[in-house]
Amino acid sequence: MSEPSAATASTAQDFEFKAEIQQLLHILVHSLYTEREIFLRELISNAADALHRLQFEMLTTRDIVDPEAELAIRIDVDEPAGVLTVSDSGIGLTRDEMIENLGTIAHSGALAFLKRLQEAGQPASADIIGQFGVGFYSVFMVAEEVTVTSRSFRPEAEPVAWSSRGDTRYTIGPATRAARGTMVTVRLKEDAREFLNPSRLEGIVRRYSDFVPFPIYVKNKVANRRAAPWRQRPQEVTAEQYKEFYRQLTFDTADPLLYVHLAADAPVHIQSILYVPAKADRGVLTAITERGPRLYSRKILIQERASELLPPYLRFVEGVVDSDDLPINISRETVQSNQVVARIRSNLVRKLLAELTTLAEQDAARYAQFWREFGPLIKEGVATDASNREALAPLLRFHSSRTGEEEWVSLKQVQERMAPDQKAIYYVMAENLRAAARSPHMDYFRARDLEVLYLTDPVDSFMVLALHEFNGTPLRNIADAGLELPEEKKEQEPEAESLSGEAFARLCERLAAALGDRVSAVRESKLLRDSPCRLVTPENAPGADLQRVFRLMEREFKAPPMILELNRSHPLIRDLGRLAVQDPNDPLIAQAAEQLYEGQLLAEGIHPNPVDMLPRIEGFLAAAVRARVQ
Numbered sequence: 001m002s003e004p005s006a007a008t009a010s011t012a013q014d015f016e017f018k019a020e021i022q023q024l025l026h027i028l029v030h031s032l033y034t035e036r037e038i039f040l041r042e043l044i045s046n047a048a049d050a051l052h053r054l055q056f057e058m059l060t061t062r063d064i065v066d067p068e069a070e071l072a073i074r075i076d077v078d079e080p081a082g083v084l085t086v087s088d089s090g091i092g093l094t095r096d097e098m099i100e101n102l103g104t105i106a107h108s109g110a111l112a113f114l115k116r117l118q119e120a121g122q123p124a125s126a127d128i129i130g131q132f133g134v135g136f137y138s139v140f141m142v143a144e145e146v147t148v149t150s151r152s153f154r155p156e157a158e159p160v161a162w163s164s165r166g167d168t169r170y171t172i173g174p175a176t177r178a179a180r181g182t183m184v185t186v187r188l189k190e191d192a193r194e195f196l197n198p199s200r201l202e203g204i205v206r207r208y209s210d211f212v213p214f215p216i217y218v219k220n221k222v223a224n225r226r227a228a229p230w231r232q233r234p235q236e237v238t239a240e241q242y243k244e245f246y247r248q249l250t251f252d253t254a255d256p257l258l259y260v261h262l263a264a265d266a267p268v269h270i271q272s273i274l275y276v277p278a279k280a281d282r283g284v285l286t287a288i289t290e291r292g293p294r295l296y297s298r299k300i301l302i303q304e305r306a307s308e309l310l311p312p313y314l315r316f317v318e319g320v321v322d323s324d325d326l327p328i329n330i331s332r333e334t335v336q337s338n339q340v341v342a343r344i345r346s347n348l349v350r351k352l353l354a355e356l357t358t359l360a361e362q363d364a365a366r367y368a369q370f371w372r373e374f375g376p377l378i379k380e381g382v383a384t385d386a387s388n389r390e391a392l393a394p395l396l397r398f399h400s401s402r403t404g405e406e407e408w409v410s411l412k413q414v415q416e417r418m419a420p421d422q423k424a425i426y427y428v429m430a431e432n433l434r435a436a437a438r439s440p441h442m443d444y445f446r447a448r449d450l451e452v453l454y455l456t457d458p459v460d461s462f463m464v465l466a467l468h469e470f471n472g473t474p475l476r477n478i479a480d481a482g483l484e485l486p487e488e489k490k491e492q493e494p495e496a497e498s499l500s501g502e503a504f505a506r507l508c509e510r511l512a513a514a515l516g517d518r519v520s521a522v523r524e525s526k527l528l529r530d531s532p533c534r535l536v537t538p539e540n541a542p543g544a545d546l547q548r549v550f551r552l553m554e555r556e557f558k559a560p561p562m563i564l565e566l567n568r569s570h571p572l573i574r575d576l577g578r579l580a581v582q583d584p585n586d587p588l589i590a591q592a593a594e595q596l597y598e599g600q601l602l603a604e605g606i607h608p609n610p611v612d613m614l615p616r617i618e619g620f621l622a623a624a625v626r627a628r629v630q
Helices: 019-030 036-057 095-103 111-119 137-141 189-195 197-207 239-252 332-335 339-362 364-384 386-393 411-416 433-437 442-447 460-466 503-516 544-553 571-582 587-604 610-629
Strands: 013-016 073-078 083-088 144-150 160-164 169-174 179-188 217-218 257-264 271-277 294-297 301-305 318-322 425-430 452-455 473-477 519-523 533-536 562-566
Touching: 036 073, 036 083, 036 137, 036 179, 036 197, 073 197, 095 144, 095 160, 137 144, 179 189, 189 197, 189 386, 197 217, 239 257, 239 271, 239 318, 257 339, 271 339, 271 442, 318 339, 339 386, 364 386, 364 460, 364 519, 386 411, 425 460, 433 452, 452 460, 503 519, 503 562, 503 571, 503 587, 533 587, 562 587, 571 587
Parallel strands: 073 217, 294 318, 425 452, 425 473, 519 562
Antiparallel strands: 013 169, 073 083, 083 179, 144 160, 144 179, 160 169, 257 271, 271 318, 294 301, 533 562
C-alpha cells in the first residue's frame, strides 16, 4: 500500500489492502459462522474504546470538538435501504489514523490472527474475532459495503471517510460530519436483513454489551443496563450475573472457577470483582499479552491492564477494580508509584488468598482443579512474596510417597501424620514423579513408611529456598548429608552379604581417584537399602536445592563436589569391590565410577549435559554382548 502525497490528501484516493488483509477478508466472508451477530459486538466494543480514550484525553484538556456532547453509542436502521449504522461520540480518527488502523497489518493484528488460525488447524469461528484486533473486519460477514465516517476530537482535524466492499481495495477521502466521533454505515447483504430488526439488535446488545459503561441507544431507546456489577453490593448481584459479566469481560466461554467481590471503604475505597478462570490455557480465543485487571477511578477507565494491582504470580486473575481514592488526574506513570495503589494491591491480594483458602478447605475437588491449572504460580508466590508467604503456604499442594499421581496433599496434612519422633517435613527433588519415587534417597524412608514430598516443578527449587518451615516444622531435603532422622527400632534383621573392610576401602579409594575433585568423599551409606549409591550434599555446602537453581539460571553449570555414598551390600558394589582387590587398575572400575556418579547427577536433576553419558552406556552394552557371544 502506498502512502498518499500531500497534494492528494484532500481528495478521495483508492488503496489496495495488503495480501494478509485480503486473505483475512476472504476467510471472514466465505467461512461458515454459527453467530454472525458477533460483528455488532465488535463494532460496539470499538465504539466503547473510542469513548474511553476520549475520557482519558478529557482528563487533561477541554480543547476538543463538542466537549459537552453525550458520551454514547447509537444504533440506527434504515429498513427500506437495508442500512445499519453504529455511531459514537468518541475520540474519532484522522485521515492518517484511519489508514493506519483500517488498512495496515501491523496495527490490525490480522497476521497474528491468521497464524494462530493455521496453527489451530481449524476453520475460523465467530468467537475468535476480537482476540487479535481484527474485530472491525467481521462486519464483512454481513455487509455488501461499509463506510466509516469520522471526525477527530482535535479541532484542527478534518472529517474523513473510509469505504470498502470487502474486496481487495478501499477508498479514503474527505467527508462532511459536524459531530465528533465515528459512524460505521453498513449496507447489509440480503441474507443479513435480520439485523434491521430493532428487537434483534436489542437482544444482541444485552447478550454481549450489557455492561458497557456508556448508553447504547437502539432507535433512540437505551438497550443496555450499564449498571456496573462491581459498583453494586454483592448481595444485589446474582451468580448468573457474575458469570455473564465474566464472559463479557474475557470472552471465555467457560464459567469462572471462582469470583471475588470486594466492596470496602477502609483503609481505602475499593469496589472490585476478580475472577479465577477455570483454565490457565483458555486457547486461542483468549490469548492476551498483558496482565492485570481493568482500573477505574470514579467509573473512568484509567488503565486497560493495571499489572501493578496484583503481584506477577496472580497474573491469571481477571476482573475490574474501581476506587474513588485515586486522584482523577492520575496517569500511567503515577499509578505505579501511588500509595493508594499499594494499599489497593494489599487488600486485593489478602482477599484473593482468603477466598482461595476457603475454597481449599470447603471444596477439595474444585481446589484440586485450581491447583492443577495454577499451582506453579502459587509456588512462585511463596518464592517471591515474603509479605504473603505465611498465607500462601497453606495453599500449597504436593504429590508424595503416600499419594497417587492424581492425589494431592497439603503441608498441614503431612504435618498431622508425621511420625511421633519425626522432626521435619521431608522432600525429595527430581525431574518427574517416577524419578522421585525411584530416587536412592527414598530407600530409608520407603522402608519405614515415612512420607516424603515429591518436588518436580522447576519452580520448586526457588520455593524451598524461601520456605524453610511450616507452622514451626522445618522442611528438609532428604539428600542432605546432615539430615537428622528418627531413631531406628532395633529389630532382628538377617544381615545381607557385604564386602570385607579391606575390599570396601580399596573400592572407595579407586572410585575417589577416578572421580577426582568432583567428589569430596566416597564413604559407606547408613541409609541405602535397594540402591547401589547416592550423592549427598556435604554439610556447610550449597544444598541440592541451590544447585538446581544454579542450573536453571546459568547456561554453564558445574556440579559442586558432593559425597558419594555406597551401599556396601548391593551386588554391584560387592562385585566392584572384589574387582578392586583382584585388579585395582582394571579400567572398568573407572568407567563404573563415572557411570554411577553421572547417573546420580541425572537422578538429582543437576546433570549439566546428560548426552555425554551415551558413549559410555553404549560401551557397556557392547562389552556385555561380547561376553555373551564368546
